[in-house]
Amino acid sequence: MAQTLTQKILAKASRQAAVAVGDIVTCRVDLCLLLDSGGPRRIWPRLKELGTGVWDPDRIVLCTDHFTPAVDAESAAILKLTRDFAAEFGIERFYDMQGIGHVLLAEQGWLEPGMFAVGGDSHSSMGGAFGCLMMGFGAIEMTGVAVTGEIWIQVPDTLRINWSGEFGAGVAAKDIMLFLCREVGTDNAFRVLEFGGDTVAGMSMAERGVLCNMAAELGAETGVVPADDATLAALRLAGRSPAADALNWQTDAGADCLAVHEFDAASLAPQVAAPHSPANSGPVVEHAGTPIDQAYIGACVGAKLEDLQMVAAILKGRRVANGTRLLVAPASQRAYREAAADGTLAAISEAGAYLLPTGCGACAALGAGILAEDEVCISSTNRNFQGRMGANSAQVYLGSPYTVAASAVTGRITDPRELLA
Amino acid sequence: MTAVISGRAWVFGDNVNTDVMAPGLYFKSPMSAMAKHCMEAVNPDFASQVQPGDIVVGGKNFGIGSAREQAAMALQYLGVGAVLAPSFGRIFYRNTLNFGIPALRLPADMIIEAGDQLHVEPETGRIRNESRGTACAAPALPPHLLQMVTAGGLMPYLKARLAKENRDGR
Ligand code: SF4
Numbered sequence: 171m172a173q174t175l176t177q178k179i180l181a182k183a184s185r186q187a188a189v190a191v192g193d194i195v196t197c198r199v200d201l202c203l204l205l206d207s208g209g210p211r212r213i214w215p216r217l218k219e220l221g222t223g224v225w226d227p228d229r230i231v232l233c234t235d236h237f238t239p240a241v242d243a244e245s246a247a248i249l250k251l252t253r254d255f256a257a258e259f260g261i262e263r264f265y266d267m268q269g270i271g272h273v274l275l276a277e278q279g280w281l282e283p284g285m286f287a288v289g290g291d292s293h294s295s296m297g298g299a300f301g302c303l304m305m306g307f308g309a310i311e312m313t314g315v316a317v318t319g320e321i322w323i324q325v326p327d328t329l330r331i332n333w334s335g336e337f338g339a340g341v342a343a344k345d346i347m348l349f350l351c352r353e354v355g356t357d358n359a360f361r362v363l364e365f366g367g368d369t370v371a372g373m374s375m376a377e378r379g380v381l382c383n384m385a386a387e388l389g390a391e392t393g394v395v396p397a398d399d400a401t402l403a404a405l406r407l408a409g410r411s412p413a414a415d416a417l418n419w420q421t422d423a424g425a426d427c428l429a430v431h432e433f434d435a436a437s438l439a440p441q442v443a444a445p446h447s448p449a450n451s452g453p454v455v456e457h458a459g460t461p462i463d464q465a466y467i468g469a470c471v472g473a474k475l476e477d478l479q480m481v482a483a484i485l486k487g488r489r490v491a492n493g494t495r496l497l498v499a500p501a502s503q504r505a506y507r508e509a510a511a512d513g514t515l516a517a518i519s520e521a522g523a524y525l526l527p528t529g530c531g532a533c534a535a536l537g538a539g540i541l542a543e544d545e546v547c548i549s550s551t552n553r554n555f556q557g558r559m560g561a562n563s564a565q566v567y568l569g570s571p572y573t574v575a576a577s578a579v580t581g582r583i584t585d586p587r588e589l590l591a
Numbered sequence: 592m593t594a595v596i597s598g599r600a601w602v603f604g605d606n607v608n609t610d611v612m613a614p615g616l617y618f619k620s621p622m623s624a625m626a627k628h629c630m631e632a633v634n635p636d637f638a639s640q641v642q643p644g645d646i647v648v649g650g651k652n653f654g655i656g657s658a659r660e661q662a663a664m665a666l667q668y669l670g671v672g673a674v675l676a677p678s679f680g681r682i683f684y685r686n687t688l689n690f691g692i693p694a695l696r697l698p699a700d701m702i703i704e705a706g707d708q709l710h711v712e713p714e715t716g717r718i719r720n721e722s723r724g725t726a727c728a729a730p731a732l733p734p735h736l737l738q739m740v741t742a743g744g745l746m747p748y749l750k751a752r753l754a755k756e757n758r759d760g761r
Pocket of ligand 1: 272468529
């Protein structure tokens with residue numbers, strides 16, 4: 171019978187010929203991403219309590235990102251514990267202060283089409299850009315994975331989301347996701363979003379990552395972009411050799427999907443989500459002119475090299491408005507280096523932006539750049555829940571890197587197309 | 592876990608997220624400090640007044656958001672007996688069960704208001720609203736989840752599994 175990509179991956183992971191939507195299956199995990207936030211600090215005490223170790227250190231990728239660099243005694247202790255954990259269990263794929271875990275997985279090419287991967291963080295869905303099924307879980311459940319290498323899954327439905335046509339200037343994958351949070355809603359547990367259409371086929375791996383990352387905002391089990399030549403090229407660039415059958419991991423024609431949504435990218439305007447939900451979104455014009463205190467470029471979703479390049483395209487030859495601050499925290503050390511090498515960072519800093527270290531930073535109020543009471547911020551991050559970036563009364567708008575940069579230049583929420591024209 | 596959980600209802604709206612249950616600002620603090628701020632942004636009285644056994648009744652998509660298990664841990668710390676909602680954020684749903692708190696899908700037509708006296712039977716999914724004299728049946732938990740919740744959550748379940756593997760000689 172025709173199967174979705176999700177069914178095929180879960181059948182393989184649970185060692186069965188086929189699985190049906192709604193089946194509860196126990197899956198073996200091909201790769202497990204642990205971060206400093208919900209990783210060793212929460213798992214290690216439980217391993218001690220259970221008197222056991224990790225099932226397979228070679229299937230674990232461990233990164234420090236949420237608490238880097240240490241800003242107080244607590245974060246320093248968490249980082250030290252994370253390093254000790256890597257040494258204790260012999261985790262070789264340990265990336266200390268190299269960037270945000272979801273971005274590092276992509277840079278290092280550790281994901282492959284057809285894999286079943288899990289991560290101790292909700293945005294683990296970002297891995298789906300590589301044609302694999304990668305889902306996020308809480309630390310308690312990651313303890314179970316660390317001990318047994320297994321996890322139960324209820325086989326989810328598939329929601330196909332197809333985009334066709336070319337983006338206009340100043341529009342990016344982020345705008346697609348803010349639009350979808352509103353149009354498809356955020357109540358999508360037990361559903362996988364499978365992205366397709368020629369817009370998606372033409373996207374870079376980084377932009378595909380944005381789609382899958384924000385599947386979390388739609389409340390979906392995860393997001394996936396089925397593998398194609400671009401996927402394989404990215405893996406080869408990272409020094410990996412994808413399996414010969416890598417491109418076979420596709421949804422069969424005629425497989426049962428819950429629904430198919432078709433959208434037109436050419437008519438999509440830049441989107442902004444108003445406080446306090448990513449679903450509270452609309453075309454940027456609805457909020458144009460709102461004065462802002464801070465513009466923030468950061469996070470797994472919004473500070474990769476390509477995001478920094480979008481920012482530079484807007485800022486080149488311009489200045490950040492007086493009375494507004496633009497903070498930029500590159501998502502990885504590699505993004506930092508490459509942005510330094512190609513002139514992107516120069517354009518950003520010459521415009522008066524304030525550069526922050528690599529890491530999660532202000533995205534979840536753990537690092538530098540948090541907001542005071544009543545401050546207004548526009549951010550390239552993925553979530554604007556009340557209090558997430560600091561004070562409960564702070565107002566956070568979400569936009570693409572283009573929109574955030576354009577707003578920094580004028581000091582007000584601004585349609586980036588006005589500055590690109 | 593007792594067969595019937597009885598307590599007062601604390602009612603919340605749609606899309607209450609994990610950051611509201613476990614605010615990032617208190618992430619480095621111990622749970623005793625963080626739990627004081629649970630739900631603060633939507634109901635400042637909840638954390639100080641909730642009683643052990645009380646039942647949290649969420650709106651649609653309850654617990655949307657991050658993987659932070661502290662959201663479920665805060666409810667556990669405060670002694671919440673069960674969580675009912677028409678639909679859940681996926682990780683929060685799993686975390687709640689993993690900490691041994693039954694999470695049941697509330698039928699859409701069941702009316703529950705703040706302070707109503709509720710009785711919940713996780714095994715059958717039966718929910719009774721004593722204050723209104725109404726009752727309904729939520730879909731029961733699948734057996735393997737019920738077993739885990741009854742054991743007290745994932746940790747006791749893992750302990751039992753490891754003990755069995757040791758006995759059987761791994
Ligand atoms: S950058 Fe933000 S969304 Fe991404 S992993 Fe870090 S805290 Fe989570």
